[in-house]
Amino acid sequence: MQKLNVGILIFEDVEVLDFAGPFEVFSRVVSKDVMPKAQPTADDPDAPFNVFTVASTAEPVLAIGGLRVLPEYSFDTAPPIDVLVVPGGFGTRPLLENQPVLDWVRTTAEAASTVTSVCTGALLYAKTGLLAGRKATTHWAALDLLASLDPTIQVDRKRRWVDDGVVTSAGVAAGIDMALHVVESLCDKETADRTARYIELVRHAPDDRRY
Amino acid sequence: MQKLNVGILIFEDVEVLDFAGPFEVFSRVVSKDVMPKAQPTADDPDAPFNVFTVASTAEPVLAIGGLRVLPEYSFDTAPPIDVLVVPGGFGTRPLLENQPVLDWVRTTAEAASTVTSVCTGALLYAKTGLLAGRKATTHWAALDLLASLDPTIQVDRKRRWVDDGVVTSAGVAAGIDMALHVVESLCDKETADRTARYIELVRHAPDDRRY
DSSP states (O other): OOOEEEEEEOOTTOOHHHHHHHHHHHHTOOSSSSOOOSSOGGGOTTOSEEEEEEESSSSOEEOGGGOEEEOSEETTTOOOOSEEEEOOSTTHHHHTTOHHHHHHHHHHHHHOSEEEEOTTHHHHHHHTTTTTTOEEOOOGGGHHHHHHHOTTSEEOSSOSEEEESEEEESSTTHHHHHHHHHHHHHSOHHHHHHHHHHTTOOOOOTTOOOO | OOOEEEEEEOOTTOOHHHHHHHHHHHHTOOSSSSOOOSSOGGGOTTOSEEEEEEESSSSOEEOGGGOEEEOSEETTTOOOOSEEEEOOSTTHHHHTTOHHHHHHHHHHHHHOSEEEEOTTHHHHHHHTTTTTTOEEOOOGGGHHHHHHHOTTSEEOSSOSEEEESEEEESSTTHHHHHHHHHHHHHSOHHHHHHHHHHTTOOOOOTTOOOO
């Protein structure tokens, strides 16, 4: 399998675990039964994913709670993205009115082979029309807002993640399960289970939504 | 309850979810049934914890997988820490020979009221003698190494986290459960459950270790 580029969008007031969970999962996948390595995924021949963060500019991004992250790429410098991850957080609300970011999300999603969101990242997909007519979910506190952004979306309130062409997940920690689902889809179940074991994560079935 | 300072150590090759999981949990706790806010925890009167990262210097820290984080404080500038979190990752191995970091860990732990580790962060506590005679755990791949660093440690291979004066957890994702346990201890069960609900995290019992 050719190495796939996983691009994770970060922005002011992004929720920490929304981007850090999928970052952890995709960067710790190895294609056979060896331990993941400390070296960057781009340099590890056993790593099927090359994982990086992308922000609108190269400036440090202040995540919710005050965590400050330096994006690896800006919109201008990012390489082609195969797997797009759009996390959520309060920062998604101002982005609903930020046309350059919405344009980047739409064009990057259209070029990607796998399009995913965590939590309220789904709102950005909804706003750009990417969820039209699809089943989708989001954080429990944003389900009505998701429905209001595009009435053609079939909002799913019962599942931890929904894969209907675009893969959307419930809030925050559900993004970890969603990322493992994508690993299982793009690699295989053994690889996803091995990754879960490495990070000592108990996987949930998609219909195991508790909140 | 007076706001408690939660200091999370970060270092070269720290595991992303090891520090991001507890950061997410502690920074999203609110002391009553309101939504957590986007503003920093230091400024939110409903936030019982003020959460920040600390590194040996103010330089950006390259975590495993290539995530680059700007520490909020260096050892020289950090405020007093009430709740210390030492995460793991491959970067803990060189730190076992880094006396300034070991000294900081020991003196900061001795001054803190709550001392915690995720994954192989426990190795640093073991090396500084903080786990002498205590029950403790770590990532499944490092249990033997933990035992070898201090033969008086009662290494627990069955629990997702162990609270024996020092709170140690199993690998990576187990740090999220560990942090919620600390929230429950310092606040109450309702507060911890509300935080878990906000981040859509299914809590595990301490004896629910799968790996």
